[in-house]
Amino acid sequence: MTAVDETRTDPAAGSPANTARAHSHGAGSVPDASRAERRTSFEVADFAVPGGREEEWKFSPLRDLAPLFAEAAGPAPAVEVRAPEGVEHRTGTPAEVGAGTGFVPGDRAAAAGWATTAEAHLVRVPAEAELDEPVVVTVRGTAGATTSGHVVVEAGHHARALVVLSHLGSGAHRGNVEVRAGDGAQLTVVSLQEWEPDAVHSGQHDVVVGRDATVRHIAVSLGGKVVRLSVNLRYAAPGGDATALGVYFADSGQHLEHRQFVDHEVPNCRSYVEYRGALQGESARAVWIGDVLIRAAAEGTETYELNRNLVLTDGARADSVPNLEIETGEIVGAGHASATGRFDDEQLFYLQARGIPEEEARRLVVRGFFASIVERIGVPEISERLMATIETELAGTPAPTTVAPSVLEENR
Template sequence: MAEATPATPAQHGAQAHSDGGWALVPVQTRSERFTSTSVDDFGAVSGLEFEWKFAPVARFSQLLSGTLDGSELSEQITSELADGVTLSWIDRDDAAIGGAGVPEERASANAWSSFSRALHIRVSGSVSGDSVVRVSGLGTEARAAHTVITAEPQSSGIVILEHTGEANLSENVEIVVGDGANLTVVTVQEWDDSAVHLASHFARIGRDARLKHAIVSLGGGVVRVNPSLQLVEQGGSVESLGLYFADGGQYIEQRPYVNHVAADTRSRVTFKGALHGAGAHTVWVGDVLIGPHADGTDSYEQNRNLVLSDGTRADSIPNLEIETGNIQGAGHASSTGRFDDEQLFYLQSRGISEEEARRLVVQGFLAEIVQQLGSEALELRLTAAIEHELAAIRAESATAAESAE
């Protein structure tokens, strides 16, 4: 008997209309995308798919289809933990894994299929002070990682994930915020210029719980950190923040997704970035879904980009889906532009030089995010890092001016 030919799988999460023989697949609801923890369930990435169409896929193809080293990163991780925060390594079959979300794309699934043990950060009680986990020294080998952050019910704390050095990394980060908990998670990317970092963050926010989730991307060649934030219990709230500074040739992408499942939930999404140098490219795609049972939702998302030179590109796409009419409010906004001439004129009219005025405008533009992170030490360090970026721009401009004379 001849072997049966396997059927070609349909597009995950969507089907064509049957009415009138129209064969095109309609735009799918955000929550209906295909998910799986197995990389084999995803097709090859061509770069034409919506989730990949902006990205330089060739620069991280090994993370999509290659074999990843999923060994425990105990030698590459150091930590400074506040009282009430613990760190441990757990096996793949631990009950803590898989409680916040499931991969929606191939790179995330490849990391999930490859990791051997997960790093588990547990917050218990009311924790004062920052808990910092540093990842460095990964090298250039393609690697996979998995982190789970658990905030016990009624607990509170700040967890900061810092990344430096070389990397060729695909990872998943799960965040589970228990009922009544108040958790802040900040991920800081200050990789070397050649580093590649693809990350998917999944968060499940409990009843009357609060999560502040922040992404700070200042270094790396390709950095793609995409949070999926699920408000699954009544009274939950999330604040999704992003800060990024893209230099020449650098690619930074964020695709925040907020899913209002339960009633009386609240979300605020605010991402701000600056771009300078030929080939600097940022992508922001914001999705907010207000489900049919999410009565009383209060939601707003925005992305602002400040262009500092020619040759840059900022793609910004806000999306909003509303499936119930009984909400408090929902909206979105996006803008990309150069310096505000009126701001510069005002500062210069007060005796401030044009160069200093531009520095102050950029610092003020990004300070809105920095000041909301809730950590004084981190605020000071990031302010200094932004100043370092601006100093490099000033030095570059001075060199160009000297060459032109």
């Protein structure tokens, strides 16, 4: 059985875009207040320890996340940066690398991460630079420890770059990421969550899109016991174009949670969000929350968000909650869609009728389900490796958790 929800708002077609301030669908409920009014602060004390009844925490496994709410400082994660010539990399305190100008914590884990980060990393792509190979930042957690880190990715005006953030290892990790794209920049940031099976990761990624800049944020979560990743997109000036893509595959006992907030506060900007996930095994859990806010001043906005979940076995559960809040009817269009279901019997029948065994047919359907996003990463070595990992997950055997050397050294 497949549940589908789709809503479109298009003033050009006569839809009453300005009649409803906010609405949500799926497993959640209408938020009590505007998304714009939710608390942000650098002070840990401004966020209570979650109890599980809060709207933003009711889907999350708080017992597993508990170490990330403490203010105690642990060791810094091991961070390696591999960058082509001309890219600046500096390490220092958050203040020394200029962190915080495009980032404000939005929950207790992010605030605790900010307060306990002793070593932050800045990756700066010079203005008008066009990189022929990716910058790769590898963050490795420590077993038995709670680590905190902050990475700043900055692309100068009219720069073109791809930055890969690879998360490996074990332990509990609070990972804050700050992305600043200058005017006219073309920047892609890929965040890979390939933790060991016992790892716990809460991350907040804040992305600021400059005038006429194009930014793609791609999240791929395949490893870890618990991953909770929040991606916040906002625009510094008109003309920005932001795309948030995601892929996740949850196995038995694994919780993968992704949250997006797109804040349209300036006119004539565009956003597109698409996340796809698959779940298999008893107690496999996936959560996707998509919030889009179109403020009164954001005339000319065009936005759409989409989430698809493929449930492969009994006992798995996916929650999908798109939210759209509109304060002006003077927009190009806005909408969202969400669907959760099992294999398409017609697709399987079509393949099996042509002599393909059922197991191979299932593999081909899952591969096609993910390929449309994975291939958009733009780095064949990464895309091929991730598809191989997904197929390994589907087969129920352990997957490799290392970044392929070809990605680090040969992508030219």
